[in-house]
Amino acid sequence: MKFNALLFAILIIPVLAATAQKKDLAYYQCAFFESYRAGNMTPWPALIEEMEKEKSTDIVWQTEILKAMYGLVGYEFGLHDKEMARTYVDKADVYLDNLLEKYPRNAQLHSLAGAFYGYKIALAFYKAPFLGPKSMYHMDKALELDPTEPMGYIEKGNSLQYRPAVFGGDKLEALKFYRKALALIEAKPVSKCDWQQMLLRAFILKNLYETNQTAEAEAFLAAMQKDYGSMVWIKKFVGTEFMSGK
Template identity: 30%
Template sequence: MNINKTLLTLAITLPMTFNALAGQAEIDTIEQAAGTLNISALETIAQEVSGYDKALAYYRLGLSENLSGQTEPAIVAIDQAIELLEQLNSNSVDDVEIKALLAQVYGYKIALEPLKGMYYGPKSNEVLAQANALDPNNPRVQLVTGISKFSTPAIFGGDSKEAYQAFDKAITAFSTDSNSNYHWGFAEAYTWRGLTYSKAGEQEKAKQDWQLALNVNPEYNWAKILLEQNQ
């Protein structure tokens, strides 16, 4: 199983036309485009939105381009997301959502360019620690914490048990997050927690979590793929 090649592959049909959306509608549209690796739609969305939403669109664009084998454009998109988020973070030093996304984007920068890990790793850890200090119950803070703990080698601080705890905490927090206007990542949290079960050899619990991800989002393709691969 190649986790990197299936990460965040959501099978949701993207509405091909949209106007100037606000709040959660923008987040939903970005996530829908990312679900089908719809690069052209994400490029369009990134030009139509601003602020946090623009940074999220560039992050999802970078993911989609990389998963489609377009590494260089992915690096450009991630760099754009980093630049935007760093500016936003400088202007809103107590915004936990900006810090959580920035930590995740720094982490993905390392995935794209591992030799830059010595630079971006500490930056990701620092801003994620700040996010945890601001709101340790934020679901995306815990989701990103879990991804970091799961993906980082043990020698550099990775820990599957701590990853499980973070994903479990994220799932609990997502139950009251639907009106946050930043609501993304719920199905991901179940899917990642399932991966911690799978890594521990508990395949039935893993499959239960992947099914729970589909209960949250019946079209979530990553969970579908994992279930199919582990029948």
């Protein structure tokens, strides 16, 4: 009897341990990654909700929630669903207010704050004169606090990429920031589930096509497909008018 009990313990404990660990931060990072790679963002709201239910006060955990909200809002804008986007912008506001009060020198948080101010402008363009400087402040602050943090460069690139030229938008300048961010990411240990690196590479690809650097764009696309698979969603992301026949 004692032997059977011991054998049972030996067999069941690793199973229980694996079950307990399966929804750690790495689990969610890979869930977001695989969903994004497949071009299916449907699971994201439920994944974010699960993470929120943990009520973790860990800054890394909460920052990961913010990053997921950032990715989801961008997707909702792509679907022209501003109300759903607004829901997550409002949620992110609460996290950012609390976290920046506790960690005012965290570069990632400032990068995200800059990005969400950009989203607020997209929700209400008439607020651009008031929110634009706030967005730029946080982006610049992120780079000042940590010049090795890629997110600051990504958001500076996005600001230049998506801002109208009349208001200072410059796609070629944006590409410089994107390349800097990618170089910083690639200089760090490789993460198998980095959906943000995939998104950054998609930004670069879109920029290359839009600036008529077609040969480099096609080589860049081939490298992405080697790493991520067919990426059936990429044509819609970049724009069929730029990738016609690709």
